[in-house]
Amino acid sequence: MTKIRTQYNRRSFLKVSAAASGGMLIGFSWLNGCKPNTPEPEPGIALPNEWFDINGYIKIGDTGLVTIYSPNPEIGQNVKTSMPMIVAEELDVPWENVVVEQAPLNTGFYQNQFAGGSLSIRLSWNALRMAGATGKRMLMEAAAKEWGLQLADISASEGVIKENNGERTVTYGEIASKAVGIEVPEEVDLKSPKDFKLIGTSIKNVDGEKIVTGQPLFGLDFQREGMSLAMIQHPPSFGMTVKDFNEEEIKKMPGVKDAFIIDTTINEPDWFDEKGFKQLIAIVGDSTWELMQAKKAIKANWESTGELESSSMHKERLEKALVSGTVTESRKDGNPEAAFKRAAKVIEQTYTAPFMAHNTLEPMNFFANVTEDSAELMGPTQTPEALEGSVAKLLDLPLENITVDMSRMGGGFGRRLYVHFGLEAAAISKKIGGPVKLIYSREDDMSQGTYRPTYRSTYKAGLDENNNLIAFSVRGAGLPDGPVFPNRFPAGAVENYLAEKISADTNITTGAWRAPRSNFTAGAEQAFLDEVAELAGKDPIDFRLELFERAKNNPVGEEYEYDAERYAGVLKLVKEKANWGSNEPNVFRGVAAYFCHSTYVAEVFDMVMEKGQPKVKKVWCAVDCGIVINRDGAINMMQGGVVDGIGHAMYSQLTFENGTPKQMNFDRYQLIRHSQAPDDIEVFFVENEIDPTGLGEPGLPPAMGALANAMYKATGQRYYNQPFATERQVIG
Amino acid sequence: MANFKLKVNGKTQEVAVDPTTPMLWVLRDHLKLVGTKYGCGIAQCGACTVHLDDNAVRSCQLPVSAVGDKEITTIEGLSENGDHPVQKAWIEEDVYQCGYCQAGQIMNASAFLKKNPNPSDSEIESAMNGNICRCGTYTRIKKAIKTAANTENA
Ligand code: FES
Ligand code: FES
Numbered sequence: 020m021t022k023i024r025t026q027y028n029r030r031s032f033l034k035v036s037a038a039a040s041g042g043m044l045i046g047f048s049w050l051n052g053c054k055p056n057t058p059e060p061e062p063g064i065a066l067p068n069e070w071f072d073i074n075g076y077i078k079i080g081d082t083g084l085v086t087i088y089s090p091n092p093e094i095g096q097n098v099k100t101s102m103p104m105i106v107a108e109e110l111d112v113p114w115e116n117v118v119v120e121q122a123p124l125n126t127g128f129y130q131n132q133f134a135g136g137s138l139s140i141r142l143s144w145n146a147l148r149m150a151g152a153t154g155k156r157m158l159m160e161a162a163a164k165e166w167g168l169q170l171a172d173i174s175a176s177e178g179v180i181k182e183n184n185g186e187r188t189v190t191y192g193e194i195a196s197k198a199v200g201i202e203v204p205e206e207v208d209l210k211s212p213k214d215f216k217l218i219g220t221s222i223k224n225v226d227g228e229k230i231v232t233g234q235p236l237f238g239l240d241f242q243r244e245g246m247s248l249a250m251i252q253h254p255p256s257f258g259m260t261v262k263d264f265n266e267e268e269i270k271k272m273p274g275v276k277d278a279f280i281i282d283t284t285i286n287e288p289d290w291f292d293e294k295g296f297k298q299l300i301a302i303v304g305d306s307t308w309e310l311m312q313a314k315k316a317i318k319a320n321w322e323s324t325g326e327l328e329s330s331s332m333h334k335e336r337l338e339k340a341l342v343s344g345t346v347t348e349s350r351k352d353g354n355p356e357a358a359f360k361r362a363a364k365v366i367e368q369t370y371t372a373p374f375m376a377h378n379t380l381e382p383m384n385f386f387a388n389v390t391e392d393s394a395e396l397m398g399p400t401q402t403p404e405a406l407e408g409s410v411a412k413l414l415d416l417p418l419e420n421i422t423v424d425m426s427r428m429g430g431g432f433g434r435r436l437y438v439h440f441g442l443e444a445a446a447i448s449k450k451i452g453g454p455v456k457l458i459y460s461r462e463d464d465m466s467q468g469t470y471r472p473t474y475r476s477t478y479k480a481g482l483d484e485n486n487n488l489i490a491f492s493v494r495g496a497g498l499p500d501g502p503v504f505p506n507r508f509p510a511g512a513v514e515n516y517l518a519e520k521i522s523a524d525t526n527i528t529t530g531a532w533r534a535p536r537s538n539f540t541a542g543a544e545q546a547f548l549d550e551v552a553e554l555a556g557k558d559p560i561d562f563r564l565e566l567f568e569r570a571k572n573n574p575v576g577e578e579y580e581y582d583a584e585r586y587a588g589v590l591k592l593v594k595e596k597a598n599w600g601s602n603e604p605n606v607f608r609g610v611a612a613y614f615c616h617s618t619y620v621a622e623v624f625d626m627v628m629e630k631g632q633p634k635v636k637k638v639w640c641a642v643d644c645g646i647v648i649n650r651d652g653a654i655n656m657m658q659g660g661v662v663d664g665i666g667h668a669m670y671s672q673l674t675f676e677n678g679t680p681k682q683m684n685f686d687r688y689q690l691i692r693h694s695q696a697p698d699d700i701e702v703f704f705v706e707n708e709i710d711p712t713g714l715g716e717p718g719l720p721p722a723m724g725a726l727a728n729a730m731y732k733a734t735g736q737r738y739y740n741q742p743f744a745t746e747r748q749v750i751g
Numbered sequence: 752m753a754n755f756k757l758k759v760n761g762k763t764q765e766v767a768v769d770p771t772t773p774m775l776w777v778l779r780d781h782l783k784l785v786g787t788k789y790g791c792g793i794a795q796c797g798a799c800t801v802h803l804d805d806n807a808v809r810s811c812q813l814p815v816s817a818v819g820d821k822e823i824t825t826i827e828g829l830s831e832n833g834d835h836p837v838q839k840a841w842i843e844e845d846v847y848q849c850g851y852c853q854a855g856q857i858m859n860a861s862a863f864l865k866k867n868p869n870p871s872d873s874e875i876e877s878a879m880n881g882n883i884c885r886c887g888t889y890t891r892i893k894k895a896i897k898t899a900a901n902t903e904n905a
Contacts, residue, residue: 087893093849095847095849095850095886097848145845155837183900204788219847224845224847227842227847228833230841230850231833231841231842231853231857232786232827232829232833232838233785233786233825233826233827233854234782234786236850237788237851239788240785248780271753273769274769305780306772306780306781307776307779308768308771308772308776308778308848309769310779311792337866367856378800378885379849379851380796380849380851380852380883380885380886381788381790381849382789382790391832403850427849429788429850430851430886432886434886446755460792461791461792522771603836651845652845655848655888655891656848657846658887658888658890658891659848659886659887659888660887661887661889662887662888663886664888667886684791684792684795685790685795685883686793686795687798690883690885691887691889692883692889693875693876693879693880693882693889693892693893694877694880695877696875696887696889696890697890698872698893699890716825728792
């Protein structure tokens with residue numbers, strides 16, 4: 020059994036009081052409190068001050084009903100179900116007695132949340148267990164006191180406390196009000212993972228019924244008495260700004276109440292303030308349709324403020340950066356140059372990927388109600404605290420006078436880490452002096468994004484006479500940031516190694532997109548290793564396992580960022596489950612493995628040719644994410660990641676001409692559809708007792724590699740440039 | 752502006768709107784039925800799917816003036832207690848991630864199953880191909896449609 024403290028430096032993570040309607044209320048720090056200072060924080064973050072802020076609540080009512088108020092933003096990762104499961108496990112109550120509720124609005128419940136980088140579960144694990152275990156312990160102490168017994172003489176399970184050598188029992192509900200008077204213990208025991216009853220099982224999404232009956236859950240569904248609607252128009256191209264527009268004409272259009280230009284420039288913008296256009300035309304009215312018509316009638320004078328970039332220009336910049344760009348991060352082991360010279364075989368390949376939009380199915384939107392001295396905001400954001408700060412700067416209001424509440428989000432994928440749409444809503448509300456909901460059209464959403472950068476990486480490998488990998492190098496450039504992780508695999512596994520990350524300029528706005536950098540690098544690296552294994556005459560899984568052996572037993576150079584044993588573990592598991600090595604006629608197999616966001620994933624794809632097109636039929640996916648909380652929810656996340664990976668590697672791209680995105684809606688921006696998704700995706704977990712890590716992102720990156728490798732088997736052609744569907748000489 | 756009498760989810764409702772207004776916005780802005788979702792506005796994503804009589808249609812492409820006396824059913828009116836076999840199958844298979852596309856998926860699937868109670872895999876795929884799920888829940892949707900088909904036929 021492990022112990023966990025409920026205090027730190029005499030500050031408490033937890034408070035207890037009587038619940039208004041009878042019973043006990045436990046408030047605790049749900050530790051989503053990592054300050055959003057980087058979209059992808061490094062592991063081992065220092066304990067943030069926010070640890071001590073109470074933002075999660077458990078109510079144990081006198082009927083025994085346990086209500087867990089979840090403060091977490093739900094972007095589709097199912098944390099609203101899985102996190103309460105952790106509390107219920109340690110509290111030891113049957114799930115049937117648990118109700119999960121969204122914490123009420125405007126009460127300060129929603130402090131310090133951040134749903135990004137698959138961090139939610141990782142950061143909350145201990146806090147949630149501590150809260151549940153403390154509740155259980157206090158209920159037990161209250162029962163022991165009541166009965167005149169010692170804690171050791173009683174036990175608690177499934178919401179009932181009983182005397183070990185006697186008949187007496189009491190339910191949590193019956194004793195809850197008495198537990199309020201018990202002193203909060205300084206330290207409590209946590210369950211041993213082998214005693215988990217709820218964790219590791221499958222619990223259905225707590226919002227399921229609301230979703231299938233169309234309840235208003237999302238930001239776009241939000242209504243407020245007297246609320247206006249607003250839409251914006253941004254300049255047609257990156258590198259342009261608005262000068263003026265036919266304001267008077269627009270104002271006279273049916274249903275238009277007002278039209279004006281807003282400026283959302285703030286001092287010292289942070290990374291989450293990333294945006295392409297600070298000055299925007301805003302139109303306010305009562306109906307979305309009329310606003311859409313008015314938007315079409317805008318005649319504006321736009322001015323150039325910078326270069327109008329095109330995709331051909333981006334390609335040239337990346338090519339140039341790979342040759343002569345400045346290296347911003349690197350790692351070198353041994354003497355790669357000499358090793359490549361003496362290698363018996365050398366192979367070099369270059370991989371590319373385009374800009375991509377997030378395309379959450381719910382477009383950006385936000386509600387704001389700004390008065391003289393306060394601002395109230397509500398909508399789909401992954402970073403409410405960041406938005407609050409930016410609104411304070413824009414409106415010059417003290418933080419205390421601003422509230423930001425979160426709705427359920429119709430997809431995140433990193434897009435809602437950026438706060439500009441909330442800021443725009445605030446600017447519009449201030450101008451009109453009343454409540455307003457800003458709505459982006461799909462075109463607005465797609466053409467003023469915080470896109471996945473475009474990338475280009477060159478990989479090189481050298482084999483000796485015995486087909487051992489003796490040299491490996493990668494040089495990767497991105498607009499604006501390179502995709503290379505110098506200390507990731509195969510760092511540590513190759514004697515002579517060089518990794519260089521290169522950045523180059525663009526005025527296209529970019530940001531975190533599901534599994535930043537990994538979403539390109541995994542595919543490129545895993546496709547390259549497949550080719551190297553082939554050149555070495557080795558099975559692709561065995562080839563990788565050899566490298567992990569090396570990294571484990573005789574690591575090269577300084578520390579590397581992965582656990583070779585766990586990495587090899589997922590490959591071995593997928594090999595066994597997929598029955599790798601069995602050859603079915605007309606089934607073409609590809610494999611890939613990747614580690615990111617602290618989770619290890621290996622995938623095997625079975626591809627067939629259907630009407631002359633390659634199609635992934637079946638996927639096996641092996642995952643090591645430590646302890647699995649909600650099994651079916653976890654499987655769902657992995658399946659989604661695989662489909663997302665296939666879709667984006669195969670079909671999606673955002674290209675530019677003179678600063679204007681050429682894809683503005685789903686007619687030209689292709690997303691994966693039903694008929695293109697695999698028939699079946701089986702997911703297997705490595706069972707261990709390691710603290711859980713996130714699943715929001717790690718399923719996607721290896722899918723891109725497994726896809727490329729299966730396509731090679733199916734078509735005889737290697738695929739280097741995403742999206743593969745546009746690169747098919749052989750297929751189609 | 753013109754007045755329209757609409758039959759929505761079994762009730763007759765009156766709205767005064769521009770005749771070109773798509774049903775999607777009539778439902779969302781004027782009747783406050785927000786279960787029907789906006790995803791693209793150009794017939795590409797299926798998030799706005801409703802039933803017009805027994806047919807699944809994209810409400811973003813259906814001007815209010817074209818509805819006439821046809822019956823409109825939205826996700827809110829698919830069943831009284833959320834117990835339509837397709838809704839139940841969705842819960843059974845725990846289909847959704849963010850959930851945003853699912854009203855459209857359910858409305859399309861329920862109209863499709865009514866016409867084809869015993870669909871093959873490829874019939875499901877082509878019937879559902881117009882409904883995008885950005886979260887990638889396609890394999891579960893397919894499974895849920897089969898589950899619903901089986902319970903309806905049981
Ligand atoms: S909103 Fe109608 S099809 Fe996308
Ligand atoms: S569940 Fe998110 S778009 Fe389908």
